[in-house]
Amino acid sequence: MYKIMIIEDDLVMAEAIAKEMNAWGNEAVYVKNFQNVLSFFAAQAPHLVLMDITLPFYNGYHWCSEIRKVSNVPVIFISSAADNMNIIMAMNMGGDDFIAKPFDLNVLTAKVQAVLRRTYDLSGKVPMLEHRGAILNLYDTTLTYEGEKVNLTKNEFKILQILMENKGRLVSRDTLMTKLWETDDYIEENTLTVNIARLRKKLEKAGLDEFITTKVGGGYLIEVER
Numbered sequence: 327m328y329k330i331m332i333i334e335d336d337l338v339m340a341e342a343i344a345k346e347m348n349a350w351g352n353e354a355v356y357v358k359n360f361q362n363v364l365s366f367f368a369a370q371a372p373h374l375v376l377m378d379i380t381l382p383f384y385n386g387y388h389w390c391s392e393i394r395k396v397s398n399v400p401v402i403f404i405s406s407a408a409d410n411m412n413i414i415m416a417m418n419m420g421g422d423d424f425i426a427k428p429f430d431l432n433v434l435t436a437k438v439q440a441v442l443r444r445t446y447d448l449s450g451k452v453p454m455l456e457h458r459g460a461i462l463n464l465y466d467t468t469l470t471y472e473g474e475k476v477n478l479t480k481n482e483f484k485i486l487q488i489l490m491e492n493k494g495r496l497v498s499r500d501t502l503m504t505k506l507w508e509t510d511d512y513i514e515e516n517t518l519t520v521n522i523a524r525l526r527k528k529l530e531k532a533g534l535d536e537f538i539t540t541k542v543g544g545g546y547l548i549e550v551e552r
Contacts, residue, residue: 328442331372332356333363333389334404335381343376346431347438363389364396368456372399374442376434377421379405379412387419394420396461396470397454400441404429455490457548460534462490469532476532481506482525489538494550496541522546 330347332354334340344354355370357363360382367375375393379386390401403416406427413424422441425434455462460471467483469476478486484506489497503518522538529537539549 328373328446329353329355329370330374330376330438331367331370332376333360333381333386334376334378335360336378342431343434346435350435350439352438360384364392365459367393368396368454368459368461371454371456373446374438375399375401376438377401377403379403379407379416387415390416390419390421392473395473396463400445402437402441404434455487457490457493458534458537460529460532460537462486471532471534474532476528478525478528479521481521482528485521485525489546489548493548496545496547498545500545502545 330344330352332340332343332347334343334356337356337358340356344356347354355372357366359366363384375390377386377390381389386403386405390403393399393401400422401420402423402425403421404425404427405412405416416424423437425437454464460469462469462483464487467478467480469478469483469486485502488502488505499518506518506521522540526538529535537548539547541547
């Protein structure tokens with residue numbers, strides 16, 4: 327099952343598209359708050375985005391450009407502004423296809439299914455983790471926050487990946503050390519402490535204060551609001 331994110335300010339159309347996508351065994355979600363599209367995208371981690379061009383606050387080109395900073399997820403533009411200039415602009419901003427309104431829902435579904443088949447293997451997983459707007463891309467091992475990339479070492483990336491995959495759960499120091507170094511050789515505990523300290527400093531510099539919580543004698547976790 328694939329998750330389809332619909333960015334369309336005509337909610338009647340958005341609901342109709344979502345109903346069609348769901349009927350074909352996908353999971354469809356659509357944006358309601360057009361000021362925080364990127365946050366919604368990060369939280370939902372969709373496999374494909376359907377994007378209108380004319381939207382409140384910022385247009386579809388802007389949001390496609392923002393999405394491209396953190397993800398290679400396919401984007402299909404759907405718009406009544408189907409002149410050559412808009413089609414060229416959509417492709418240049420990172421779009422994968424363009425469908426002119428009005429369209430037949432069956433044609434839209436066929437195009438969506440074709441793009442999904444070309445993009446994903448059988449697992450259909452999107453290699454991306456998100457917390458508090460920070461996006462960890464498992465493809466290129468980068469962390470992006472508010473459009474800025476945070477450079478991480480191999481160990482820093484692995485620590486963050488393990489903690490984000492276990493969001494809300496305590497990860498012991500022993501577990502982290504075992505997964506990080508995967509060796510029977512003795513590793514000083516101080517080595518992990520140094521790596522965590524450096525990672526914290528980079529996160530704080532990027533504006534992600536208190537991203538990782540320490541539990542004395544227990545380990546580390548990324549806390550989830552309840």
